[in-house]
Amino acid sequence: xxxxxxxxxxxLPLLKKSSKRAKILANWELYLFMLPALLYFLIxxxxxxxxxxxxxKNFVPSMGVTGSPWVGFDHFERFFNSYYFxxxxxxxxxxxxxxxxxxxxxxxxxxxxxxxxxxxxxxxxVQTVTYAPHFISVVVMAGMIITxxxxxxxxxxxxxxxxxxxxxxxxxxxxxxxxMYVLSGVWQSTGWGTIIYLxxxxxxxxxxxxxxxxDGASRFKRVLHINLPTILPTITIMLILNMGNILTVGYxxxxxxxxxxNLEASDVISTYxxxxxxxxxxxxxxxxxxLFNSVINVILLVLVNWxxxxxxxxxxx
Amino acid sequence: MVKSMQESxxxxxxxxxxxxxxxxxxxxxxxxxxxxxxxxxxxxxAVNSGQMWLFPKDITWAGYELVFNNPKIWNGYLNTIIYxxxxxxxxxAVTLPAAYALSRSDFVGRNWFMGFILLTMFxxxxxxxxxxxxxNLGLIDTMGALILPVAASVWNIVVARTFFQSTxxxxxxxxxxxxxxxxxxxxxxxxxxxxxPIIAVMALFYGVGHWNSYFSSLIYLNSESKYPLxxxxxxxxxxxxxxxxxxxxxxxxxxxxxxxxKAETASLIKYGVIVVSTLPIIAVYxxxxxxxVQGVMIxxxxx
Numbered sequence: 001x002x003x004x005x006x007x008x009x010x011x012l013p014l015l016k017k018s019s020k021r022a023k024i025l026a027n028w029e030l031y032l033f034m035l036p037a038l039l040y041f042l043i044x045x046x047x048x049x050x051x052x053x054x055x056x057k058n059f060v061p062s063m064g065v066t067g068s069p070w071v072g073f074d075h076f077e078r079f080f081n082s083y084y085f086x087x088x089x090x091x092x093x094x095x096x097x098x099x100x101x102x103x104x105x106x107x108x109x110x111x112x113x114x115x116x117x118x119x120x121x122x123x124x125x126v127q128t129v130t131y132a133p134h135f136i137s138v139v140v141m142a143g144m145i146i147t148x149x150x151x152x153x154x155x156x157x158x159x160x161x162x163x164x165x166x167x168x169x170x171x172x173x174x175x176x177x178x179x180m181y182v183l184s185g186v187w188q189s190t191g192w193g194t195i196i197y198l199x200x201x202x203x204x205x206x207x208x209x210x211x212x213x214x215d216g217a218s219r220f221k222r223v224l225h226i227n228l229p230t231i232l233p234t235i236t237i238m239l240i241l242n243m244g245n246i247l248t249v250g251y252x253x254x255x256x257x258x259x260x261x262n263l264e265a266s267d268v269i270s271t272y273x274x275x276x277x278x279x280x281x282x283x284x285x286x287x288x289x290x291l292f293n294s295v296i297n298v299i300l301l302v303l304v305n306w307x308x309x310x311x312x313x314x315x316x317x
Numbered sequence: 318m319v320k321s322m323q324e325s326x327x328x329x330x331x332x333x334x335x336x337x338x339x340x341x342x343x344x345x346x347x348x349x350x351x352x353x354x355x356x357x358x359x360x361x362x363a364v365n366s367g368q369m370w371l372f373p374k375d376i377t378w379a380g381y382e383l384v385f386n387n388p389k390i391w392n393g394y395l396n397t398i399i400y401x402x403x404x405x406x407x408x409x410a411v412t413l414p415a416a417y418a419l420s421r422s423d424f425v426g427r428n429w430f431m432g433f434i435l436l437t438m439f440x441x442x443x444x445x446x447x448x449x450x451x452x453n454l455g456l457i458d459t460m461g462a463l464i465l466p467v468a469a470s471v472w473n474i475v476v477a478r479t480f481f482q483s484t485x486x487x488x489x490x491x492x493x494x495x496x497x498x499x500x501x502x503x504x505x506x507x508x509x510x511x512x513x514p515i516i517a518v519m520a521l522f523y524g525v526g527h528w529n530s531y532f533s534s535l536i537y538l539n540s541e542s543k544y545p546l547x548x549x550x551x552x553x554x555x556x557x558x559x560x561x562x563x564x565x566x567x568x569x570x571x572x573x574x575x576x577x578x579k580a581e582t583a584s585l586i587k588y589g590v591i592v593v594s595t596l597p598i599i600a601v602y603x604x605x606x607x608x609x610v611q612g613v614m615i616x617x618x619x620x
Contacts (some may be wrong), residue, residue, distance in 0.1 A: 021481070044451075047446075048449075117336065137550075140550060195613045277448070
């Protein structure tokens with residue numbers, strides 16, 4: 001997010017100005033290159049931002065976004081005072097933190113383990129296999145979960161029963177929803193998540209290891225005191241990015257796994273936005289709920305970034 | 318030699334533990350995949366009774382016959398291929414020129430453009446306002462609704478820009494300009510031929526995204542004939558399964574028995590469609606793995 005300063009700063013102001021104009025003229029085609037992307041972001045990202053105003057209006061399709069009457073914070077009040085507000089907030093936060101607590105450290109541990117063993121067939125195989133689930137679509141993933149946890153003949157249910165335990169009703173019991181969601185996510189994305197840390201680990205200075213070996217440091221100690229500190233900046237950045245998305249749970253998967261029986265544990269803000277907005281067509285209300293979600297996300301991102309900048313030298317900006 | 322002599326007992330144990338851990342990771346990830354593959358060609362009785370637990374048992378191709386004879390699946394497959402090809406081409410046409418322009422240090426205003434694009438990564442209009450824009454553009458129930466709203470991704474633009482910055486030497490561009498080469502010619506004749514890896518990475522990232530997406534079809538498409546494969550899969554894997562589980566609880570006796578055989582065929586189809594829909598990607602991916610990994614790594618340099 002930083003960019004190099006233009007090289008013209010050292011020149012005289014007058015020269016700078018004319019050279020800037022010359023540069024713009026000489027590179028006019030580059031603006032043409034930018035045009036499709038700018039149009040895209042303008043239409044599909046900035047127009048919707050303009051449309052957020054319907055969160056403070058009573059949107060009537062025939063009057064359009066601009067013409068609909070203002071109602072102030074009515075929709076927000078209705079949402080904050082509704083009986084499901086705290087449930088939605090709790091589900092969203094608890095699923096996110098659960099996911100973060102389990103799903104964030106695992107790729108780091110796996111990457112450190114990969115880094116310890118010599119490159120060869122075994123390492124390559126494990127890497128290829130653990131990366132593979134990343135490419136499975138959410139629909140197939142949900143289908144796999146439903147099939148494997150089916151009470152009558154699901155593979156995992158049969159496995160649990162073969163071990164002599166009583167398998168719970170994973171798919172319909174609200175108590176199991178979050179675990180099911182988080183663990184299937186771990187299965188799908190832990191391997192892929194190692195790539196970024198492996199890239200960071202390739203930057204470890206071998207001299208540090210040599211020196212530590214001479215000093216008699218064990219392998220474990222070297223991982224702990226050399227490898228881990230080297231990738232700490234990457235870990236911090238990843239954590240900040242994750243925190244900024246704390247209210248953006250994987251609603252596409254949740255929507256597929258949701259049913260009327262587990263709704264009390266599975267309904268999160270984003271699935272509620274979908275249901276209220278596009279299924280029940282409460283456009284303004286749903287936009288207000290979505291805006292609340294985005295605002296919290298931005299606040300969290302800024303906050304975590306601020307903390308990271310205060311406590312370490314790593315931050316997004 | 319020296320190193321191995323210094324490996325203490327503790328170090329050996331630690332290394333052994335690492336191997337055990339990696340083997341466990343391998344088994345946990347691989348087992349469900351093998352199970353699905355085996356279950357798709359085993360008799361449903363063997364699968365449902367738990368006799369088939371690793372290798373196929375009582376091999377039958379009935380599941381695949383059902384899958385391939387299902388016109389809905391074929392239609393979905395065809396739609397998905399069209400959406401993926403057209404969508405990815407559009408993605409490349411939008412992403413690559415923009416990323417190249419943004420990589421040029423002599424491009425006046427590039428920081429401003431970059432900020433314009435990056436802001437959308439942190440703040441968005443949300444579901445309903447985006448839906449309304451798509452609706453007002455008259456895109457509902459058209460292919461445009463599936464490819465235009467995802468014509469570019471901020472992350473991929475940043476990755477491609479980083480690639481251009483680090484691989485296209487400035488001297489090359491200056492030499493080309495001295496020879497009277499225009500920027501369009503420079504990009505088309507010199508930069509793009511040098512950028513095969515990033516084109517592959519971008520095509521793969523975008524392509525997989527199109528292949529796997531279902532949510533935009535869920536909200537923007539009405540006619541079933543336009544459904545991509547993932548929507549058909551959703552009907553087969555998610556919707557029917559759920560209703561079968563719930564119906565199954567309330568019925569008994571003969572009805573349940575009849576339903577059982579129906580459920581058996583259904584489960585056979587399920588494993589079949591999972592394989593058929595996922596295989597193209599999983600089979601190709603090991604050969605392209607280095608490109609994917611490269612893509613993530615270029616991105617991480619930035620982060």
